[in-house]
Amino acid sequence: MRRLETVGVVGGGLVGSGWAIVFARAGRTVRLFDASAEIRAGALAGIRRSLADMQAFGLVGDVEAIARRISVVDSLAEAVAEADYVQESVFERVDVKAAVSREIGAAIRDDAVVGSSSSGIPASAFTADVPRRERFLVAHPVNPPHLVPLVELVPAPWTDGAILPWLRQAMEELGQVPVVVNREIEGFVxxxxxxxxxxxxxxxxxxxxxxxxxxxxxxxxxxxxxxxxxxxxxxxxxxxxxxxxxxxxxxxxxxxxxxxxxxxxxxxxxxxxxxxxxxxxxxxxxxxxxxxxxxxxxxxxxxxxxxxxxxxx
Amino acid sequence: MRRLETVGVVGGGLVGSGWAIVFARAGRTVRLFDASAEIRAGALAGIRRSLADMQAFGLVGDVEAIARRISVVDSLAEAVAEADYVQESVFERVDVKAAVSREIGAAIRDDAVVGSSSSGIPASAFTADVPRRERFLVAHPVNPPHLVPLVELVPAPWTDGAILPWLRQAMEELGQVPVVVNREIEGFVxxxxxxxxxxxxxxxxxxxxxxxxxxxxxxxxxxxxxxxxxxxxxxxxxxxxxxxxxxxxxxxxxxxxxxxxxxxxxxxxxxxxxxxxxxxxxxxxxxxxxxxxxxxxxxxxxxxxxxxxxxxx
The missing domain is CATH 1.10.1040.10 (N-(1-d-carboxylethyl)-l-norvaline Dehydrogenase; domain 2)
Structure with missing residues (x-):
């Protein structure tokens, strides 16, 4: 797997926007997509407001330099096609996550990794019938992810074994604190x-x-x-x-x-x-x-x- | 009941010494007693060390002014006889607490209040046969009490109903954060x-x-x-x-x-x-x-x- 450099963020609500900040402040290139045109239109302004708040507390330096690394795109495929890593943060319901995961699986590179922000539903519940399902796992943050660093990594039974150490390392390089949940369990740790x-x-x-x-x-x-x-x-x-x-x-x-x-x-x-x-x-x-x-x-x-x-x- | 001005601290280990700091830094007069001559001999030096550490973090001003309000005395009766309030912090075993509570109950003023630092044993388990048992309740701190402000107040069935509001107010004036546990339950809240x-x-x-x-x-x-x-x-x-x-x-x-x-x-x-x-x-x-x-x-x-x-x- 390549180094985590280019990221697709799918879902541009509070969690997805927080993730975009996590990746961009670590120098990564982010393409953010949300199915709602209204959320797409407002996402970057919200991200800039969060960054300005963080700047006031000395948590980030140049707001514009970070914001410039995030682009909002008009299709899911455009967000994920070239991504080394995709963070999915859509509404937490099995059918919603399953539908979006199918779209993501069909559009990603063979060696991309897809982490879901799911806070309690295990990945096996919504990736069983998804293309490239072995590239999916849960990467559950605490809200908001740009302030609380913990991320739970929870593989599905079919998740490629090389992904867990790769993502743990990548999350550490981003400044997050990853922990590993060895098997799926409702609610994770x-x-x-x-x-x-x-x-x-x-x-x-x-x-x-x-x-x-x-x-x-x-x-x-x-x-x-x-x-x-x-x-x-x-x-x-x-x-x-x-x-x-x-x-x-x-x-x-x-x-x-x-x-x-x-x-x-x-x-x-x-x-x-x-x-x-x-x-x-x-x-x-x-x-x-x-x-x-x-x-x-x-x-x-x-x-x-x-x-x-x-x-x- | 009088205002909480003079305090007897019974038990001079880590918890008792921490309580002495809580009272003395709020301007109260403290008489501390421990059954061990060794603990009595070392208590004030330990308290001065804690105060010096706190001073380095800007948490207290004049260390000596605070330490001067604490005297170590050679008998339990001397510690509690004139006290408005007694904080008991002896070893957490029912028989030990019962024996010390009997001594305290025999020596206090009729309007004094006795709080036990018990972390899980309810007061009824060790004050049933104690003189002036209606003056006793649990006042459970978190260790160390001079740094973590929470105090659980847990009355026994026979605790005088006027004590709870009096002690809650007094603890707030000391800078602690009191909470009330309405009935006895193992482990409190x-x-x-x-x-x-x-x-x-x-x-x-x-x-x-x-x-x-x-x-x-x-x-x-x-x-x-x-x-x-x-x-x-x-x-x-x-x-x-x-x-x-x-x-x-x-x-x-x-x-x-x-x-x-x-x-x-x-x-x-x-x-x-x-x-x-x-x-x-x-x-x-x-x-x-x-x-x-x-x-x-x-x-x-x-x-x-x-x-x-x-x-x-």
Whole structure:
């Protein structure tokens, strides 16, 4: 496989535009396509706005030099035909991803690689009947990919074995943090970890043990601080004098009891979701969701800038 | 109850010393006692070292002015007799906490309040036979309390109802972030949330889906970034255009499937713990655990300093 130099981005929404920034800021040439003419018309302006925000936080230098590497094209084939790598970020529904993947598979070079931004649907669910299906896998980012560097790489059973090490290396060169999920599993690793914590949060709320605001504070002012620079295994490895086995001996039984208490998981019922929604809408009216998301992105940018200056050891 | 001005700290290990810093840096007078003469002899030097580290990150001003507010005393009674508030941070075992709580209950003023640093044992398990038991509750910090501000307040069934609002307010005035757990539950909120994520992490590792290092990266470079300034409910509230109910409609079924797949939780087996331990010890030899913990604390201090400069909206 060639070096990842030319990229086709299929799907120009928030995720696809974020990916375009990831590739272009690393010097790669990007051709972006979206089936919606409206999204195509607005994509580059949105990308320039994101880049200007990043520049204000010292995360990128010359905005125009980056934006110039991205061209919006009028057909999917034009976006992917010459690409070394294609990032597919269309709507997350099996039939939509399958149809787009068929088009991509028919138009790519034999040695191109196609990563899907799918956040939970495995590639085998939408690439079984796709031309060159052995070139496809999942490359799931966190939103927005230009600020949160993690990418989960999840091969389908038929993905060419040479692709995983190639893409891991390529993602590292782009400045992302790739992890490998060895086999397909619903939700992959990231959303399974998030889901486990969310399920416990909903269950504690449902039992009346704490308000949604206090559960949020418990993470934002407690658990989340260490987790923003160390994972859960390293955290417990440093949380007992003898390391992770010492910790497991002391606290494993408590955590097993927590798991035992959740043997009969309940779905997030409409009533439950309604109560949390009311609490959230009192804290943040629906009209302010967009402004709060912009605040979140500014906090993320400031955090990313902060992390850059920190030593890894 | 009086304003929280004079504090008795019982237990002078890492947690107790961290609490002494929390109180003293907010201008309170602290009397610290530990049953070990060795710990008593070294406590103030350790506190001065922590304060000097914090000063280097701009987190405190005059180290000596803070240290001068802390005196190490030679008896438990001397530490607690005049205290408005007592923070108990002795070894986490029911019999140890029960014996120390009896001594504290016999020596405090009638209107004093006693918070235990217990990280999972509810106060009713060790205060049932304690004098003035209605003055006791759990005030569980995250380690180290002078860097991570969260405190879980968990009343026993017999805790005086006036204490919770008083202590919540007092903790806020100290600069901590208190949350209320309405009823006793094993692990409280923080360690139940941590345990849910850890249980999923161990299960994914056991199934061979990812390495411990890649699971750690998934949190440290993915999930943990937003969680260092927003809780899980706010995170999903901002992750769908229509807010938390929109998110729950779209992703609730996936997360319920994750929970359904864990209906038969396995304990963290010796074999499993051994394998993660080997992976961790290859990444970080046991001899380096202490240096890595010092790095963690420096990263925490830098993160806390960074958070101080960030807008809340």
């Amino acid at each position: 990231l959303n399974r970890l998030q889901g486990a914590l969310l399920n416990e949060a909903w269950a504690l709320y449902e039992a009346g043990l704490a308000s949604a605001a206090d559960i949020d504070r418990t993470v934002a002012h407690g658990l989340g601080l260490r987790w923003s620079f160390m994972g859960p295994f390293e955290t417990i490895d440093l949380n007992a004098p003898g390391g992770v086995d010492d910790y497991a001996r002391r606290l494993g039984p408590l955590y097993h009891a927590v798991a035992q208490a959740r043997r009969d998981p309940r779905p997030w019922s409409d009533d439950l979701v309604g109560r949390v929604t009311r609490e959230r809408r009192e804290a943040l009216p629906a009209a302010d969701l967009k402004a709060r998301s912009a605040w979140r992105d500014r906090r993320l940018m400031a955090l990313v800038a902060h992390r850059r200056g920190q030593p890894d050891r | 923080l360690n139940r949330l941590q345990g849910a994520l850890l249980n999923e992490a161990w299960a994914l590792y056991e199934a061979g889906l990812a390495s411990a290092a890649d699971i750690d990266r998934t949190v440290a470079h993915g999930l943990g970034l937003r969680w260092s300034f927003m809780g899980p409910f706010e995170t999903i509230d901002l992750n769908a255009p229509g807010g938390v109910d929109d998110y729950a409609r779209r992703l609730g079924p996936l997360y319920h499937a994750v929970a359904q797949a864990r209906r038969d939780p396995r304990p963290w087996s010796d074999d499993l713990v051994g394998r993660v331990t080997r992976e961790r010890r290859e990444a970080l030899p046991a001899a380096d655990l202490k240096a890595r913990s010092a790095w963690r604390d420096r990263r925490l201090m830098a993160l806390v300093a960074h958070r101080r400069g960030q807008p809340d909206r």
